[in-house]
Amino acid sequence: MEAPFHWKKPQRVFTCSMSDLFHPDIPKDFLLQVFDTMKKCSQHTFLILTKRAERLTALSPTIEWSENIWMGVTVEEDRFKDRIDELRTTGARHKFISAEPLLSGLGSLNLTGIDWIFVGGESGENSRLIEEDWVIDIRVKALIKV
Numbered sequence: 001m002e003a004p005f006h007w008k009k010p011q012r013v014f015t016c017s018m019s020d021l022f023h024p025d026i027p028k029d030f031l032l033q034v035f036d037t038m039k040k041c042s043q044h045t046f047l048i049l050t051k052r053a054e055r056l057t058a059l060s061p062t063i064e065w066s067e068n069i070w071m072g073v074t075v076e077e078d079r080f081k082d083r084i085d086e087l088r089t090t091g092a093r094h095k096f097i098s099a100e101p102l103l104s105g106l107g108s109l110n111l112t113g114i115d116w117i118f119v120g121g122e123s124g125e126n127s128r129l130i131e132e133d134w135v136i137d138i139r140v141k142a143l144i145k146v
Contacts, residue, residue, distance in 0.1 A: 005040070051074045077106075106138060
């Protein structure tokens with residue numbers, strides 16, 4: 001956690017990109033230390049992504065949300081859209097959605113209060129196909145913010 005204090009140039013950091021900071025096995029005290037480090041390193045931008053929106057919502061009041069922290073949730077299928085509502089209730093100043101790997105259309109989508117959404121397909125040998133219409137539908141909704 002000391003490394004960001006020593007970086008000479010401002011960085012964009014995808015925090016825990018291969019894990020989930022809001023996993024139930026991550027102690028609350030450790031999680032709050034991570035947020036404290038990010039807050040103190042305001043020259044950097046930190047991106048955090050979780051599938052555990054309920055824990056995010058529960059801990060949000062104890063987090064000091066600084067301007068340089070971007071909080072996101074993964075929404076890979078329509079059935080996980082409730083994560084967006086959970087994200088919206090947090091104190092995060094910047095909110096985003098990762099719709100990747102997109103595994104279904106997302107249907108009706110409320111993007112109020114969401115700053116950024118990105119979409120991608122699944123990769124690898126047995127990857128499932130992404131449908132072009134799913135992506136176009138999200139793009140249209142993002143452009144008109146519905």
